[in-house]
Amino acid sequence: MLDYAIRRVGLSLLILIVVMTAMYGMVFLVPGDPASLALGPRATPELKEALRERMGLDQPILTQIAYFFANVLQGDLGVDVWSKRPVLEQILEVFPNTLLLGVVALGWALVTGILLGCAAVVWRDTWVDRLLGVLSVSVISVPSFVVAIYGLIVFAVWLNWLPAIGAGETGDPASQLRALILPAFAVGIGWVGYLARLVRASMLEVMEAPHIRTARAFGMRERDIVLRHALRVAIVPTISILAVGFGSILSSAVFVESVFSRPGIGTLITGAVEKRNYPVVMGTVLFMTAFYLAVVTAADLLIARLDPRVRDVLRG
């Protein structure tokens, strides 16, 4: 298990380096000189040159990448071109908002999705199952920012039940919670449908397995069979999908944060891209990639813990 953990983490670090190098290259392929864009059309060439130098854009690209990684290893993600504040500081300031949004969205989606998936199995081929099927496919098909905009119009503008923008008053959990409801709903709703379908399919497959017949032959209650024996097997594919899904949760959080003008990684990165604030873009992407890889790695390790067969294959 330890051996596997080390190899798995090593692989994640390798992926991180490849992603960052590709990202660095991509920034240079995007049209538009950051210096002239930042300084406006009336800037003098000397001024532009000075800014380029400050941003490190005058160096050869490989040198830039090398410097970048050297700094990252020292925990330095660079400095904001405009505010001169360290990038890491800005990220850490808004990241809790995004993380909270992602976790709450995933959390309610997970609980609801698994329950609805189990319900579809228990009442399979009845109207409950069919209704859940139609609803699931509907919510999967609607993009999260569309849900966000409609949610905003109905609950914030018309009904005035929930705040339309922001993340709530600092230090006031009730107001923060109220500000979280609509964004978390918008980000999570598609996943409710997706998870319900996934759990249902995985569960139906497991319910056909001979070991479920054994449990029935011993007279176990159907409810106990579903919850104690089948779910444990059916949940394994769900966890790996979920970890990958956390990445897409975070990217829909980016859109939803823009809709609700909610401070977070999403608003930070969209602002930085618009201003060609490269250190912030790079730093944020690096941070999110590292975070995402950490989640996927953790999920793989969790699967190895949950499924003893995976553990043994890895050991062997």
Place this chain on the structure above:
Amino acid sequence: MSALLSVENLSVSYRIPGGRLRALRDVTLSVRRGEVLGIVGESGCGKSTLAAAMIGLLPQGATVEGGAIRLEGEDMRHLSPDRQRGIRGRSVAMVFQDPMTAFNPVLTIGRQVADFTGAHGQRLPQAEIAAMLERVGIPDPARCLGRYPHELSGGMRQRVAIAAALLMRPDVLIADEPTTALDVTMEAQIIHLLRALRADFDGAIVIVTHHLGVIAELCDRVAVMYAGEVVEEAAVDDLFHDPRHPYSRALLACDPAVVIPGTGHLPTIGGRVPDLSVLPAGCAFAARCPLADALCRTSPPRVAGQGRSVLCHRAATQVAP
């Protein structure tokens, strides 16, 4: 002594595209307390469907078209689903064919056996479970309880399955091909174990197999099945020494254990099993039977015989095989 478990005129069919497959036709069997009944037949003769019906767990798509399955006289089919569940495990326990897949891969043996024994109330203490594992010949039972199914050999898993079934203290123990998935050595060990256990077991045992050796070793009475029907039922000794149904004779002649000495020749039964969705008008075995005549091809035979039942028009005809 009256029958503990009896099957009366049971007919079961499966829905298939464009019709129905008649898996069991008018099957009548019974087993008494203290008795071991063997059910033998080729693949597809309906023996596993019969075993599943006895515990009320027919696969999806199977329909009972008639008949009754009685446990101490009470027809299980007329009980509520909850009462049927109450019988499963507690009154009728089952050991399945494939010990590789019969256990949940992600739960430990101990957890599963504890869940099974707790299906009808209080779970049994681990010590009692361990004692039973020891009785069925599992070395270091405490350690076995903490292991996952894939960490045990097929033979060990089948021992655990038998132990779990015995822990339920059932009235009837059904073993569906208990040795088929095992290699020869393991098979011999499991047969040996079942023989030892039957001495202490005061219920009835039903063993479903295609292996005549298992029947000879373990059973008191045997029912031979062919194409969904019981074609002959007899005491084991009678069947082995004096098979009356032409199919029973052919089956015994084809046993690899009695391959004709010196020749290395293994006899086979010519022809094939009839299509269970388009059965012939007369006897189902007529097309393969050396004794069949015009009557056999047109009219279905009735059970005949004294003390033993044979489903054959020509049962009385004695011909050297």
